[in-house]
Amino acid sequence: xxxxxxxxxxxxxxxxxxxxxxxxxxxxxxxxxxxxxxxxxxxxxxxxxxxxxxxxxxxxxxxxxxxxxxxxxxxxxxxxxxxxxxxxxxxxxxxxxxxxxxxxxxxxxxxxxxxxxxxxxxxxxxxxxxxxxxxxxxxxxxxxxxxxxxxxxxxxxxxxxxxxxxxxxxxxxxxxxxxxxxxxxxxxxxxxxxxxxxxxxxxxxxxxxxxxxxxxxxxx
Amino acid sequence: xxxxxxxxxxxxxxxxxxxxxxxxxxxxxxxxxxxxxxxxxxxxxxxxxxxxxxxxxxxxxxxxxxxxxxxxxxxxxxxxxxxxxxxxxxxxxxxxxxxxxxxxxxxxxxxxxxxxxxxxxxxxxxxxxxxxxxx
Numbered sequence: 001x002x003x004x005x006x007x008x009x010x011x012x013x014x015x016x017x018x019x020x021x022x023x024x025x026x027x028x029x030x031x032x033x034x035x036x037x038x039x040x041x042x043x044x045x046x047x048x049x050x051x052x053x054x055x056x057x058x059x060x061x062x063x064x065x066x067x068x069x070x071x072x073x074x075x076x077x078x079x080x081x082x083x084x085x086x087x088x089x090x091x092x093x094x095x096x097x098x099x100x101x102x103x104x105x106x107x108x109x110x111x112x113x114x115x116x117x118x119x120x121x122x123x124x125x126x127x128x129x130x131x132x133x134x135x136x137x138x139x140x141x142x143x144x145x146x147x148x149x150x151x152x153x154x155x156x157x158x159x160x161x162x163x164x165x166x167x168x169x170x171x172x173x174x175x176x177x178x179x180x181x182x183x184x185x186x187x188x189x190x191x192x193x194x195x196x197x198x199x200x201x202x203x204x205x206x207x208x209x210x211x212x213x214x215x216x217x218x219x220x
Numbered sequence: 221x222x223x224x225x226x227x228x229x230x231x232x233x234x235x236x237x238x239x240x241x242x243x244x245x246x247x248x249x250x251x252x253x254x255x256x257x258x259x260x261x262x263x264x265x266x267x268x269x270x271x272x273x274x275x276x277x278x279x280x281x282x283x284x285x286x287x288x289x290x291x292x293x294x295x296x297x298x299x300x301x302x303x304x305x306x307x308x309x310x311x312x313x314x315x316x317x318x319x320x321x322x323x324x325x326x327x328x329x330x331x332x333x334x335x336x337x338x339x340x341x342x343x344x345x346x347x348x349x350x351x352x353x354x355x
Binding site for chain 1: 330
């Protein structure tokens, strides 16, 4: 695949390394000359000096034949415009934008950006996951299909402890998939498993039923 | 008319004072209060420190009841993003914006925004004056 990355900061640089390792053809567009020199020194001549929101720069980058454009600068407005120019001027089939302010996700979706990754949300979720009392962690969202994979930690005060999976009333569309218990191999959830404290459960749930699922397992 | 102007630079301040003098209800937003000193002493509108690409600031400026939104910051992309928020999220009936880059202006006009490029307008004006055309 030919992939254009707009923004050669830390995210753009490490993303490009990973994409190159997967043998994609990658080009970074970066505005800062010293950053361009650094990237070309590390990764070879794959970094173009210029403004990734400008039609002329994108034309020079061969955007018309790109399969994907990923905009990961630190400025939401620049990421939005880079993706829109790629989509409308160059008919790039897939555009991915980083949004730093989680509130911009809705606008980006409305404006036809295929995927928006909110860096603030991602960092927050990873940190929350490490807080012992935090019950539910989003692992992966299938936004276009309206559901997500989550991990639920059964805390000491959960009223579902001692109950069988089949007896817990889950919200419609939610499903417990996998149980991970200390010192045991993970196993598939089945109705006759009894829930224990400190269980980690991988579940599938409609995005809007997250709170209900939490309530069902916490029992209040 | 209830008008929100984003960016209190020379153009923003000039337009705000003109609309204010015409009796319109003007709210002007800027991320820095420095620009507000460009407003005339008798300006009767509201000046708010806030970011026009931020939902909370827009709501504080009254975007939900605004008849018009005009984006006039120095950044093309900031204007484009704010204008799209005003148009697509808050459904403001009339949205205008400044886009210096002629190519980006053309794209966003095609996408339904009323974008104006000072680069094009001023160049045309200079050419016409130079060649005594249409004067």
